[in-house]
Amino acid sequence: MFTSLGVISCYAHNSVRRFLVASRARMAGLLHSVTLPRVPTKHEKCYDPHDPTVKFVDKEDDLDFLCEDFKSRRAQMSCGHAVTPTSLTNWCRKLLEQGESRFVCGGSGCSAEWTFSEVWKMALLTPQETEHFRNKLAVNAALQTLITKSCPVCRSTLMRENGSDLNVLCKVCTAVKGRPFEFCWQCLREWKGPRPRKDRCENDGCCNQSLKTLKTCPDISFDSVEGVNGCPSVRACPTCGLLLEHNKRHCKSLVCPRCKVKFCFVCLKIFTKCMKTSGPYAACSSGVAPRQTSIPVWKKK
Ligand SMILES: [Zn+2]
């Protein structure tokens, strides 16, 4: 009895809504020229209409930007906006693809931030989606710490203007102190010594951890790749510079989670190039590329 009522109300709600969205659909077509990566509608997820922990509301889906008219009942998020599991999944997936490391509501005029557990519950994330979301969040958060840092004195967030100089001027502290306040992007202490410099400042122990890792990490012993000796277990992605560790399993290639380029962990060439003269489980024709002594900088097109 309850089940059939739940289903009927779901359909009734949608037929009413079809009229409401007609004009919005035309607008959305104009506004959203970029296609959202989305879950095919045939895999639409629906809430259990009897879930007592979900607050159902009789409103439009605030995240259905492409007017796909999802069938699930609408539920209210902590910020008050109404969602369906699939519209919420698609929105959060889009945020992650854009490099965000936080889930911010896309409802009009809303900038509320949802926790991962709220998104997980309300988007009915599948185990695969949960894994993808967690990985992507971790990568995005790591990337954001690469491009921003906090001033060691006033804690304001700064971006480096010149990628080849570790010396950074904090405008807030400069104004407060009435003299230029510069700190080191690498060791986060007040700057010491001449500038510009891209390797280190003159504070004791200031060093580039990534370069140190590339230099000192142990060699890898592949489980199934034959005839490779002396290959370091950590490499900087040859395209974007992200540090990556091979898990020893499978073939010698790796797909970088940041730039998506597939490269050979042994010779550091683009994988398709390496494959012209070698096999996925064999030594490379050009041998093992030496340990990297600088980190490639990604030149985005
Ligand atoms: Zn909201």
Ligand SMILES: [Zn+2]
């Ligand atoms: Zn400061």
Ligand SMILES: [Zn+2]
């Ligand atoms: Zn330093």
Ligand SMILES: [Zn+2]
């Ligand atoms: Zn990369």
Ligand SMILES: [Zn+2]
């Ligand atoms: Zn190779």
